[in-house]
Amino acid sequence: MLSFVKKSFLLIFPSLLYAQNVMAANLKDAFPNAKKVADAGSYATYDDGSNVLLNSALGNIITTFLSLLGVIFIILSIYGGFLYLTSRGNQEQTKKALSIITQSLIGLIIILSAYAISYFIFKFLA
Secondary structure (H helix, E strand, O other), X not given: OHHHHHHHXXXXXXXXXXXXXXXXXXXXXXXXXXXXXXXXXXXXXXXXXXXXXXXXXXXXXXXXXXXHHHHHHHHHHHHHHHHHHOOOOOHHHHHHHHHXXXXXXXXXXXXXXXXXXXHHXXXXXX
C-alpha cells in the first residue's frame, strides 16, 4: 500500500508544481494590449510592462503550497483509515492508524492556521 501511495504522489506532485507555469506561458504575446488596459484601470505594473503584482505572485505560490499540503492530508487520512479498517484487532496496527489520523488532523489545523495568517497579511497589511 505504501508503494502505491509513493507512486501516486510522484505522479501527482509534478503536475501540481508546473500547472500554473504552463497556463501563464507567453501571456504577454497573447494579450498585446494588457499594459494599456492595466494603465487605464490604474493597476500597478512593473517597468517592463507586465501586470503581475508581487502580492499576486506570492499569493499563487502560497495557495499552491497549501493546496499540496491539503492533498497530502487527504492521502494520509485515507491511509490511516485503511490501516484502521484492516487492523483486525491488532492493537499495534490500530495505535499506528490512530496516530496517523491524529497527526494528519493536527497538520490540517496547522495548514488552516497558515492559510488564515497569510490571508490576513495579504488582505490587510499589503
